[in-house]
Amino acid sequence: xxxxxxxxxxxxxxxxxxxxxxxxxxxxxxxxxxxxxxxxxxxxxxxxxxxxxxxxxxxxxxxxxxxxxxxxxxxxxxxxxxxxxxxxxxxxxxxxxxxxxxxxxxxxxxxxxxxxxxxxxxxxxxxxxxxxxxxxxxxxxxxxxxxxxxxxxxxxxxxxxxxxxxxxxxxxxxxxxxxxxxxxxxxxxxxxxxxxxxxxxxxxxxxxxxxxxxxxxxxxxxxxxxxxxxxxxxxxxxxxxxxxxxxxxxxxxxxxxxxxxxxxxxxxxxxxxxxxxxxxxxxxxxxxxxxxxxxxxxxxxxxxxxxxxxxxxxxxxxxxxxxxxxxxxxxxxxxxxxxxxxxxxxxxxxxxxxxxxxxxxxxxxxxxxxxxxxxxxxxxxxxxxxxxxxxxxxxxxxxxxxxxxxxxxxxxxxxxxxxxxxxxxxxxxxxxxxxxxxxxxxxxxxxxxxxxxxxxxxxxxxxxxxxxxxxxxxxxxxxxxxxxxxxxxxxxxxxxxxxxxxxxxxxxxxxxxxxxxxxxxxxxxxxxxxxxxxxxxxxxxxxxxxxxxxxxxxxxxxxxxxxxxxxxxxxxxxxxxxxxxxxxxxxxxxxxxxxxxxxxxxxxxxxxxxxxxxxxxxxxxxxxxxxxxxxxxxxxxxxxxxxxxxxxxxxxxxxxxxxxxxxxxxxxxxxxxxxxxxxxxxxxxxxxxxxxxxxxx
Ligand SMILES: Nc1nc2c(c(=O)[nH]1)N[C@H]1C(S)=C(S)[C@@H](COP(=O)(O)OP(=O)(O)OC[C@H]3O[C@@H](n4cnc5c(=O)[nH]c(N)nc54)[C@H](O)[C@@H]3O)O[C@H]1N2
Ligand SMILES: Nc1nc2c(c(=O)[nH]1)N[C@H]1C(S)=C(S)[C@@H](COP(=O)(O)OP(=O)(O)OC[C@H]3O[C@@H](n4cnc5c(=O)[nH]c(N)nc54)[C@H](O)[C@@H]3O)O[C@H]1N2
Ligand code: SF4
Ligand SMILES: [Mo]
Numbered sequence: 001x002x003x004x005x006x007x008x009x010x011x012x013x014x015x016x017x018x019x020x021x022x023x024x025x026x027x028x029x030x031x032x033x034x035x036x037x038x039x040x041x042x043x044x045x046x047x048x049x050x051x052x053x054x055x056x057x058x059x060x061x062x063x064x065x066x067x068x069x070x071x072x073x074x075x076x077x078x079x080x081x082x083x084x085x086x087x088x089x090x091x092x093x094x095x096x097x098x099x100x101x102x103x104x105x106x107x108x109x110x111x112x113x114x115x116x117x118x119x120x121x122x123x124x125x126x127x128x129x130x131x132x133x134x135x136x137x138x139x140x141x142x143x144x145x146x147x148x149x150x151x152x153x154x155x156x157x158x159x160x161x162x163x164x165x166x167x168x169x170x171x172x173x174x175x176x177x178x179x180x181x182x183x184x185x186x187x188x189x190x191x192x193x194x195x196x197x198x199x200x201x202x203x204x205x206x207x208x209x210x211x212x213x214x215x216x217x218x219x220x221x222x223x224x225x226x227x228x229x230x231x232x233x234x235x236x237x238x239x240x241x242x243x244x245x246x247x248x249x250x251x252x253x254x255x256x257x258x259x260x261x262x263x264x265x266x267x268x269x270x271x272x273x274x275x276x277x278x279x280x281x282x283x284x285x286x287x288x289x290x291x292x293x294x295x296x297x298x299x300x301x302x303x304x305x306x307x308x309x310x311x312x313x314x315x316x317x318x319x320x321x322x323x324x325x326x327x328x329x330x331x332x333x334x335x336x337x338x339x340x341x342x343x344x345x346x347x348x349x350x351x352x353x354x355x356x357x358x359x360x361x362x363x364x365x366x367x368x369x370x371x372x373x374x375x376x377x378x379x380x381x382x383x384x385x386x387x388x389x390x391x392x393x394x395x396x397x398x399x400x401x402x403x404x405x406x407x408x409x410x411x412x413x414x415x416x417x418x419x420x421x422x423x424x425x426x427x428x429x430x431x432x433x434x435x436x437x438x439x440x441x442x443x444x445x446x447x448x449x450x451x452x453x454x455x456x457x458x459x460x461x462x463x464x465x466x467x468x469x470x471x472x473x474x475x476x477x478x479x480x481x482x483x484x485x486x487x488x489x490x491x492x493x494x495x496x497x498x499x500x501x502x503x504x505x506x507x508x509x510x511x512x513x514x515x516x517x518x519x520x521x522x523x524x525x526x527x528x529x530x531x532x533x534x535x536x537x538x539x540x541x542x543x544x545x546x547x548x549x550x551x552x553x554x555x556x557x558x559x560x561x562x563x564x565x566x567x568x569x570x571x572x573x574x575x576x577x578x579x580x581x582x583x584x585x586x587x588x589x590x591x592x593x594x595x596x597x598x599x600x601x602x603x604x605x606x607x608x609x610x611x612x613x614x615x616x617x618x619x620x621x622x623x624x625x626x627x628x629x630x631x632x633x634x635x636x637x638x639x640x641x642x643x644x645x646x647x648x649x650x651x652x653x654x655x656x657x658x659x660x661x662x663x664x665x666x667x668x669x670x671x672x673x674x675x676x677x678x679x680x681x682x683x684x685x686x687x688x689x690x691x692x693x694x695x696x697x
Contacts, residue, residue: 014445070653108389139366166198
């Protein structure tokens with residue numbers, strides 16, 4: 001059979017690299033980076049190649065499975081979709097609408113057939129119990145964008161290709177390929193920045209990105225808020241705020257600065273473990289740079305002060321005049337609009353979680369509250385669950401506790417492609433056909449891209465007769481759930497029509513045919529200042545001093561510093577190029593070679609505890625205990641230990657042959673659902689207090 005070529009964007013991470021897929025009758029045989037993609041220019045990482053494994057994985061489900069005790073039986077699509085809608089409706093009829101919860105995982109945003117269709121199902125379920133991976137990830141970013149700029153997706157992005165000086169906190173794009181900064185081939189872009197200017201990486205670990213940076217500043221986990229306060233103090237000494245560009249559009253800037261005042265640089269430095277002289281020098285460089293950008297990611301958002309950090313970063317950006325400026329930080333205005341009229345701006349605190357009273361954000365509750373909402377009896381208790389492309393057992397705090405509760409649910413339906421740590425508890429699994437059979441447009445990642453780009457991904461092969469596309473499954477669930485309530489439902493049109501309609505509403509009025517004719521994607525040019533024109537706050541101004549942030553800051557400042565208890569360590573995470581959260585360990589191409597699950601520990605911390613390099617040891621938190629293989633390294637600060645998340649493919653009932661042989665335990669068996677970022681409710685996964693002990697002890 002003759003080999004053919006197909007071009008599409010990789011669906012496996014935010015970098016959306018163009019892929020050149022060689023295939024025989026729609027089955028990929030080789031994949032490489034698409035050199036003609038104007039954005040990624042041939043870049044590819046090991047995961048791009050592993051798409052071959054993921055597409056052909058024999059463990060990947062293709063037909064619905066219904067669980068009978070420990071056994072699974074295949075059911076027809078019609079019967080399965082009918083059953084799921086009816087059973088969810090029955091739970092809601094018996095206990096009320098909130099008794100059914102939904103959890104949406106990360107891959108939702110990578111598939112148009114999920115992201116554009118699931119909202120209709122959520123509207124129909126009409127439950128307050130909606131959760132997603134966003135609240136173990138980037139809620140602080142969305143919250144601050146909403147509070148200051150009026151829309152949760154008006155997120156200023158570092159203009160990485162044109163900036164001269166960049167401060168990067170809590171991000172490791174050389175391993176993660178970049179996040180809230182879609183920039184394929186980010187390592188090369190950063191190397192170019194280092195050649196023309198400076199990149200300063202702030203991280204408790206000498207990460208892969210720190211290694212290529214101009215400077216690595218080691219910081220104590222969870223203390224960045226003090227570094228940022230110190231930087232603001234030092235900037236004041238450098239000179240006045242450069243606000244001319246925001247003339248007449250700033251509200252509360254003086255008030256916000258006043259709330260940060262009175263922290264001395266040395267005080268701030270003591271709180272975060274960075275010398276005052278370093279903070280002063282960084283402020284001088286930042287203030288003096290032609291074009292500077294400030295960027296913080298997971299290490300900053302999944303910690304106890306995530307929202308304060310994101311807010312202070314914006315204030316620093318404004319102070320130095322770098323917000324909404326070429327070479328600074330500015331939002332992308334994509335061809336398919338995610339902001340503006342008719343889009344979900346966001347809201348906060350319209351209702352609260354039943355048990356702990358955590359505020360909703362944009363109609364969702366923090367996933368740190370999910371387990372307690374299932375476990376706690378009373379009106380509104382969760383008794384039914386719908387998950388879509390999520391693995392909360394490995395990915396959310398106290399995952400093993402959650403796993404113990406999933407089995408008690410009256411009904412649990414998962415839209416997922418594997419029987420994994422979460423879905424093995426489901427009554428029914430509905431597996432969508434491969435993304436390679438679908439039209440797809442990266443609505444989210446072209447909103448977060450460091451250039452304006454547009455691409456229509458077209459199917460490589462049709463959906464097999466016994467398979468269903470994601471959007472068909474969701475449409476079907478809406479229909480059967482509506483019918484069970486005696487309501488009607490008009491199915492949403494197929495993805496290509498939805499994409500075409502959305503593009504027609506966009507600033508470029510791009511006809512879908514233009515994209516169909518451009519298989520490598522279109523480059524629509526660099527980022528341009530647009531924030532002031534696009535502000536969606538009620539005042540029409542940049543809201544610099546939202547009261548809930550001022551309060552949170554004053555609260556923090558009133559707290560006396562707490563000494564770290566003897567023996568306590570701080571746990572932080574890491575990502576490896578060959579992983580993606582919890583779900584790619586079944587791809588042989590990604591798990592071959594040396595193990596990557598070890599706990600990194602500073603040699604001095606091993607010596608004190610009498611633990612040898614390479615030994616097995618016990619890692620304990622207030623929430624749980626796991627066994628780890630330790631690895632001595634001075635890449636982490638003393639007092640800090642580092643473990644990747646997404647491991648722990650153990651326990652009965654998994655149907656992932658390769659993943660089950662991958663060593664390593666789950667980070668989230670240690671994380672505490674009570675540790676959240678106050679303003680957003682986002683889980684504080686980094687900085688978890690832990691104790692390391694020899695196994696025999
Ligand atoms: N300790 C710790 N925990 C973390 C993090 C951390 O850094 N440290 N990171 C957090 C972050 S940033 C995120 S985004 C979350 C992720 O949290 P989740 O999204 O809950 O977890 P994933 O591991 O990404 O699981 C993805 C699920 O989607 C399924 N899947 C894959 N492809 C498809 C598809 O095409 N369709 C469908 N329907 N299903 C599919 C997989 O089988 C898997 O069940 O984890 C968070 N958890
Ligand atoms: N290979 C791979 N790529 C991925 C993923 C994956 O699992 N594997 N997941 C994808 C997803 S869903 C996301 S959201 C992105 C995330 O992408 P990134 O935001 O780049 O996430 P990480 O690689 O976890 O980098 C976080 C860094 O923060 C540091 N850190 C921890 N605590 C602190 C702290 O208190 N302060 C500071 N300053 N730093 C701290 C950690 O040491 C780490 O280097 O990656 C995406 N890409
Ligand atoms: S960096 Fe790797 S996983 Fe991410 S889009 Fe590119 S090829 Fe895919
Ligand atoms: Mo994420």
